[in-house]
Amino acid sequence: MELGLKGKRALVMGASRGLGRGIAAALAAEGCGLILAARNAERLAQDAARHTHEHGVPATAVGLDLADAASVQGLIDTVATLGGVDILIANAGGPPPSGALGVAPEAWRKHFDSMVLGLIRMIDATVPAMREKRWGRVLTIASSGVVQPIPTLAMSNTLRASLVAFSKTLAGEVAADGVTANVVLPGRIGTERVAELDQAAATRTGTSVEEARAKSAATIPMKRYGTVEEFAAVCAFLVSAPAAYVTGSVIRIDGGLIQSI
């Protein structure tokens, strides 16, 4: 299938590792130009050079700290200088594990700023130009926890739910202008973050990390974690030309993990 991504430009946030990095690689392979953003600008610069070398796509690396409002403004300005983007992958780092109770108000505020407000600011800054061009894609990465809350990740469950509501509202506002807004829900995809969560679970329960991972995988109907490539392939389709009629949707990429329909 031709995805129609050649010559488009995507801003991929959280692109230095894990899901964002995998999506950037999938888009580059389809001929899509890239702006890569995260704190680890050195790694992004290496990736950008590799994508240009391997796929002939223009790629720019931009240092971004979503916890710093001025840094978010810097990315907004850079994207505007580069002429805007056709595709935005709205992705941020996850919060530390916690229950629902006992989280300090400052922690809620801090993670709201970086996980929610930073993404909303980027969406708000980039969508007007997409509407003018009458083509655009906004894909937000959330979590299975917004449908089936994960007991150890209360902040993630809570804050990401607001991104689902935001995306659905946005989708209705911009649908007639050829811009789609969707959310993907990773279940457990084998990234560094998931490895860190397995390590935390092992420490908490006094088991080995292998045991913690096996216990976690056993709860997934497919009995394994997804790969970054499997996740990124679905995302590349969702931001493609053939996916033009998919909007306001929440798509699970979870190997069947979420129990409800």
Ligand SMILES: NC(=O)c1ccc[n+]([C@@H]2O[C@H](COP(=O)([O-])OP(=O)(O)OC[C@H]3O[C@@H](n4cnc5c(N)ncnc54)[C@H](OP(=O)(O)O)[C@@H]3O)[C@@H](O)[C@H]2O)c1
């Ligand atoms: N993997 C899964 O199965 C899964 C499941 C459910 C939800 N999620 C969520 O999906 C998102 C991506 O997952 P992942 O597994 O790829 O996580 P990850 O490996 O931790 O990657 C997170 C990315 O976000 C960037 N980032 C973190 N803090 C940032 C900040 N303050 N400013 C700018 N960029 C920042 C990181 O780069 P720098 O450190 O270079 O900034 C990195 O590129 C996370 O929020 C995660 O919680 C993942």
